[in-house]
Amino acid sequence: MxxxxxxxxxxxxxxxxxxxxxxxxxxxxxxxxxxxxxxxxxxxxxxxxxxxxxxxxxxxxxxxxxxxxxxxxxxxxxxxxxxxxxxxxxxxxxxxxxxxxxxxxxxxxxxxxxxxxxxxxxxxxxxxxxxxxxxxxxxxxxxxxxxxxxxxxxxxxxxxxxxxxxxxxxxxxxxxxxxxxxxxxxxxxxxxxxxxxxxxxxxxxxxxxxSKSPLTLKTGKEAFYRQAEMSLSDAYDYCANVMVENMMFRDAEEGIGAFLQKRKPEWKGE
Missing domain, CATH: 3.90.226.10 (2-enoyl-CoA Hydratase; Chain A, domain 1)
Known part of the structure; x- marks a missing residue:
């Protein structure tokens, strides 16, 4: 059987x-x-x-x-x-x-x-x-x-x-x-x-x-939910700092450079 x-x-x-x-x-x-x-x-x-x-x-x-x-x-x-x-x-x-x-x-x-x-x-x-x-x-x-x-x-x-x-x-x-x-x-x-x-x-x-920078997505998602619980002025202060830190990412440097040079960016996640 x-x-x-x-x-x-x-x-x-x-x-x-x-x-x-x-x-x-x-x-x-x-x-x-x-x-x-x-x-x-x-x-x-x-x-x-x-x-x-x-x-x-x-x-x-x-x-x-x-x-x-x-x-x-x-x-x-x-x-x-x-x-x-x-x-x-x-x-x-x-x-x-x-x-x-x-x-x-x-x-x-x-x-x-x-x-x-x-x-x-x-x-x-x-x-x-x-x-x-x-x-x-x-x-x-x-x-x-x-x-x-x-x-x-x-x-x-x-x-x-x-x-x-x-x-x-x-x-x-x-x-x-x-x-x-x-x-x-x-x-x-x-x-x-x-x-x-x-x-x-x-x-x-x-x-x-x-297809976007994983580090940028992580940063943006966290900022979205955090600022949503803040007052208007606190949200702007917080997000201004987030954008400054984001601008210092290698991915932001690469992304802006790729945009200006009309090419596809290569993300490093850093």
Whole structure:
């Protein structure tokens, strides 16, 4: 009798390099829930990409019809039976999620969300936490916690920093889904593309960004998020200093020289 081959369990997050672009795919459909295992796998991949010079841009995508339905409510409900009614596990989940979202924002590489389907609650938070987001015309978004007695307070942090306050409150208070065009109008996504072209468009988008100086991208991304939390005068003082330091980069010297000489720059990352 021929033995059946052992089943190989798919990791919750798979990695794939396409040129200078690392694709991280949520691979636990149908919900692609942000379980503890999924968040830990995502954070490990992000950490590995931080110092990998081959990685210039990161894309976060998902398998199946749902980008992510947010936290794993089944996993969380199981811990209601704990002696503390789940408090310790809930704290671990929320802290880990907050750490993962901040890791995306503070990551030295640009991060693009590629959405084909539904992104709700912490899944919507994940979209909002990425630097850029591209979705299909059939995608939808929601922060529906209010419908089950759980206000989407942590998704609110990312959402309120990406869309207008009244639009963020509309999503948070009603819990209703918004379609792709409304998400673009709100500022939650950058572009909407037909499903059949999503991967192609995102890859091209990522490669355009990857062609820039990696040191300049790192500097600019960090400055963007830091100045956004400052007063106007403090932001200008800070960014003026950033630009002076940026001008001292060899890459800036090379880039300006290449522009004046009408040639393609050769980045050294220094």
């Amino acid at each position: 021929t033995a059946k081959p052992a089943l190989v369990e798919t990791p919750p997050v798979t990695r794939d390099m396409q040129g200078p672009v690392m694709r991280l795919t949520l691979s636990n459909p149908p919900a692609n829930a942000l379980s503890i295992a999924t968040m830990e796998a995502m954070m490990e991949a992000l950490k590995d990409a931080r110092n990998d010079e081959a990685v210039r841009v990161i894309v976060i995508a998902a398998a199946g019809k749902v980008f992510s339905a947010g936290h794993d409510l089944k996993e969380m409900t199981l811990h209601r039976a704990d002696e503390d009614r789940g408090r310790a596990f809930f704290e671990k989940t929320m802290r880990l999620c907050a750490e993962m979202m901040q890791m995306i924002v503070t990551h030295p590489k640009p991060v693009i969300a590629e959405i084909d389907g539904l992104a709700t609650a912490a899944g919507c938070q994940l979209v909002a936490s990425c630097d850029l987001a591209v979705c299909t015309d059939t995608s939808s978004f929601a922060t529906p916690g209010v419908n089950i007695g759980l206000f989407c307070s942590t998704p609110m942090v990312a959402l309120s920093r990406n869309v207008h306050r009244k639009q963020a409150m509309e999503m948070l208070l009603t819990g209703e889904q918004i379609d792709a065009s409304t998400a673009k109008e709100f500022g939650l996504v950058n572009r909407i593309v037909p499903k059949e072209y999503l991967n192609q468009v995102v890859q091209k988008y990522a490669e355009v960004i990857a």
